Amino acid sequence: MTQADDNDEKVGYGRPPQATRFKKGQSGNPKGRPRKRDGVELDLNRLLKPVVVTIGGQPREMQPKEIELRQLLDKAIKKTDLRAIEYLLGLFAQHGAIRPPARRQVNGVVHLPNNMPTAVAHAAFAHFGPPPWKARQLTPLKRRYLAERSEADRIHDEIVGYEL
Numbered sequence: 001m002t003q004a005d006d007n008d009e010k011v012g013y014g015r016p017p018q019a020t021r022f023k024k025g026q027s028g029n030p031k032g033r034p035r036k037r038d039g040v041e042l043d044l045n046r047l048l049k050p051v052v053v054t055i056g057g058q059p060r061e062m063q064p065k066e067i068e069l070r071q072l073l074d075k076a077i078k079k080t081d082l083r084a085i086e087y088l089l090g091l092f093a094q095h096g097a098i099r100p101p102a103r104r105q106v107n108g109v110v111h112l113p114n115n116m117p118t119a120v121a122h123a124a125f126a127h128f129g130p131p132p133w134k135a136r137q138l139t140p141l142k143r144r145y146l147a148e149r150s151e152a153d154r155i156h157d158e159i160v161g162y163e164l
Contacts, residue, residue: 117162120145
């Protein structure tokens, strides 16, 4: 038996003939997987071209986006579609057409957290308004309080068990 005959005997499942095997460094799929084609091809010129619509019996030329927004506005007003209202309010705010209402100061009772000294809670209320406050907002106020508090305040804080 020759060397070639030995190689031919090793042909079988998972062992193709030597002549048909891929050469070292050669890919089995050199072009790779073909890209997925979009089934819809967009014609941007046609899509962005003004369209003639009739409003109140009068023909009028409008951009497609304006038509879409008018329909959405109608839907929001006439059918009270909450999703349409939310989308439009966000869009108006984004483009500066409306501003959110200013925060009104209301007289009443404010419940301050009882897990911190009153001085820290008062300072936080003065700086940031009513609670809840974020930990990063309270950190500088707590540092200032700890630096300036008296010995009597320190003893009181330990007795009450404030988290500082």
